[in-house]
Structure formats: structure tokens, C-alpha cells
Amino acid sequence: MKTTNRETDRNEISSIIAEILEEEFVLFEENARLVEDIGLDSMGFLELAIQIQRSFGTIIPNEEWKSIITIQDLLDTIEKKQQKDE
Amino acid sequence: MNDYDLIIGGSSEIGLSIIKKLAGNGRNVLYTYHHNASAVTEIEAWANGKPGRTIAIKIDIRSAQDVECLVSYIASKKIRISSLVYNTGLTNDKLFRMMSEEDFNSVMDVNLYGCFRICKALIDNLAVQRGSIVFISSVSGMTGKIGQVNYSCSKAGLIALCRNLALEYASVGLRVNCIAPGFIKTKMLDKIPEENMKIMKKNIPLKRIGSPSDVANAVYFLISEESSYMTGQTLIVDGGLLMR
Numbered sequence: 668m669k670t671t672n673r674e675t676d677r678n679e680i681s682s683i684i685a686e687i688l689e690e691e692f693v694l695f696e697e698n699a700r701l702v703e704d705i706g707l708d709s710m711g712f713l714e715l716a717i718q719i720q721r722s723f724g725t726i727i728p729n730e731e732w733k734s735i736i737t738i739q740d741l742l743d744t745i746e747k748k749q750q751k752d753e
Numbered sequence: 754m755n756d757y758d759l760i761i762g763g764s765s766e767i768g769l770s771i772i773k774k775l776a777g778n779g780r781n782v783l784y785t786y787h788h789n790a791s792a793v794t795e796i797e798a799w800a801n802g803k804p805g806r807t808i809a810i811k812i813d814i815r816s817a818q819d820v821e822c823l824v825s826y827i828a829s830k831k832i833r834i835s836s837l838v839y840n841t842g843l844t845n846d847k848l849f850r851m852m853s854e855e856d857f858n859s860v861m862d863v864n865l866y867g868c869f870r871i872c873k874a875l876i877d878n879l880a881v882q883r884g885s886i887v888f889i890s891s892v893s894g895m896t897g898k899i900g901q902v903n904y905s906c907s908k909a910g911l912i913a914l915c916r917n918l919a920l921e922y923a924s925v926g927l928r929v930n931c932i933a934p935g936f937i938k939t940k941m942l943d944k945i946p947e948e949n950m951k952i953m954k955k956n957i958p959l960k961r962i963g964s965p966s967d968v969a970n971a972v973y974f975l976i977s978e979e980s981s982y983m984t985g986q987t988l989i990v991d992g993g994l995l996m997r
Binding site for chain 1: 877880881921922924925
């Protein structure tokens with residue numbers, strides 16, 4: 668089965684989160700909420716922002732993080748920024 | 754290779770020494786200065802043929818707009834900042850009863866708030882690079898000194914800022930450390946009468962005034978991989994003065 672970029676990105680984000688939380692890898696569903704379902708705290712968000720910049724080369728400014736609630740929001744934001752850069 | 758060390762306050766004697774130490778050892782250096790253009794001329798003449806490149810930018814660290822311009826310049830040239838050295842600072846000594854709020858704030862603005870501004874603007878980039886930050890504090894930030902309420906508070910603030918940033922960013926591999934120099938041979942010390950200098954030297958266990966290169970060597974160590982297991986620390990470079 669051919670994986671789409673979005674699936675690859677979701678995999679990468681799940682892997683980053685597993686590393687931050689120091690937990691086993693889980694492939695998160697797009698509707699999983701970063702705080703309520705996944706359990707990221709403010710330090711976790713800091714690490715996520717830096718790791719996203721390292722892995723995707725995408726800078727998400729602080730003010731934009733406020734509207735990123737789910738994995739889907741995060742994937743959409745990364746996609747939009749990457750399209751802009753192209 | 755577009756990796757640069759950023760030195761805020763490169764035109765002082767300690768700043769020049771740091772630039773020479775880093776660029777002389779093959780590191781590229783982007784440094785800022787405020788008004789001392791002759792120091793830039795000195796560096797340009799010195800840097801010719803040296804292994805590391807040097808770039809000078811004029812900014813006033815008190816201006817948020819100037820800091821923004823610096824960040825834009827870094828982005829436009831695709832420069833990766835691998836380390837930040839905050840070396841700028843001024844004094845405005847007065848006894849506390851004579852010190853106005855303006856006197857206090859003018860020193861805090863350059864010595865501490867400027868550091869906050871530049872860190873705020875660049876810390877994520879530094880974290881992505883797994884970089885290193887070094888603040889040049891002072892032994893005055895660890896002890897009291899008559900007439901230096903503003904200066905001591907600003908330098909103590911740098912030590913506190915260092916510890917807090919070190920804690921918040923350790924998990925992403927960014928290191929933050931401080932250097933607290935004691936008496937260093939700069940123009941600032943030229944104002945001190947010879948007799949007083951003799952007494953000062955007597956009080957220093959190593960029996961000499963430090964040189965700017967003593968501070969530069971410590972900076973070089975703290976931004977290098979040699980110190981990769983150090984963060985949140987204050988390295989005291991004072992010839993043993995604080996032991997007394």
C-alpha cells in the first residue's frame with residue numbers, strides 16, 4: 668500500500684511525541700488531542716516545536732500553537748507552511 | 754558552512770578578545786557593536802587571512818526594532834547561529850541613595866533586558882542547532898559592591914536567567930552557561946589609582962589582574978563540545994578572588 672506524505676508526516680509526529688513522552692511508539696489518529704488525549708504539557712510543546720523545526724524545517728510561531736489542538740491541526744499547519752515555501 | 758557564533762557586544766576589549774579567539778580558531782563570528790567603529794576597523798584588519806570569517810552589525814540592544822533587524826539579517830543570509838555570547842554591558846555607579854530609578858533602569862536595560870530580547874528572538878533557532886549560550890556576568894553579580902546596585906542586580910539577573918533557560922531548554926539539547934569575570938584589564942580599570950590597584954592585586958590569590966583573553970578562553974570552552982555536559986553553570990574567572 669502506498670503511503671501518502673500525510674501518513675508519513677503523521678508517523679514522524681507520532682515518533683517525535685513518543686520520544687518526548689519517553690513512551691512506546693503509538694501511531695496517533697488525526698483527531699487525537701495533543702493535551703487531553705496525548706498528555707503533552709507546556710514543556711512537551713516546547714520540545715515538539717523544536718523537533719518539528721528539526722525534522723520538517725517548519726517554524727510554527729508561538730501564537731499559532733494556540734489554535735493547534737489535534738494531530739490533524741498540526742499536520743494541516745505543517746502542510747500549509749510547506750506549500751508556502753515551495 | 755554558514756554556521757556562525759553571534760557575539761552581542763563585540764567592540765569592547767573583552768569582546769575583541771572573544772572574536773579573535775573564536776575566529777582565530779576557525780569559527781565564523783557575527784558580532785554586534787553600538788558606537789565603537791574603530792574596534793570594527795581593528796577586527797577587519799586583524800581578520801584578513803584568518804581561518805574564521807567575521808561580520809559586524811551595528812545595533813542598539815535597547816531597541817526591539819534593532820534586534821528584529823538583526824534577526825531579519827540572519828534569516829536573509831541563511832546564517833545558522835550555533836552559539837550566542839551576550840557580552841554587552843555598561844556601568845553607572847552611584848551610591849544607592851543617589852541612584853534614581855532611571856539610573857537603575859538604564860543599566861538593567863542594556864545588561865539584562867537586552868539579553869532577554871536577543872534570547873527571546875533567537876533561542877528557538879539556537880535550540881534547533883543544539884547550540885550553546887554564554888552570558889558574560891560578573892563577580893559583582895555574586896557579591897555586593899558599593900555603588901553598584903544597578904550593575905550587580907543586572908549581573909545577578911543574568912545568572913538567574915541562565916539557570917532558568919538552561920532548565921527549560923536542556924531537554925532539546927540547548928546549553929546555557931554564564932561566566933563571572935573578576936578584575937579584568939580593561940579601560941574601566943585604568944581609572945583606578947595605582948595604589949588601589951596594588952591592593953586589589955594583593956587580594957587576588959593568583960596575584961594578577963585577569964586579561965580579556967582569560968575570559969575569551971572560558972567562552973571558547975563553554976561554546977565548544979568540550980563542555981557538552983555543562984549547563985546552567987557559572988564559571989568564575991577571577992584568579993580566586995571570591996574564595997576569600
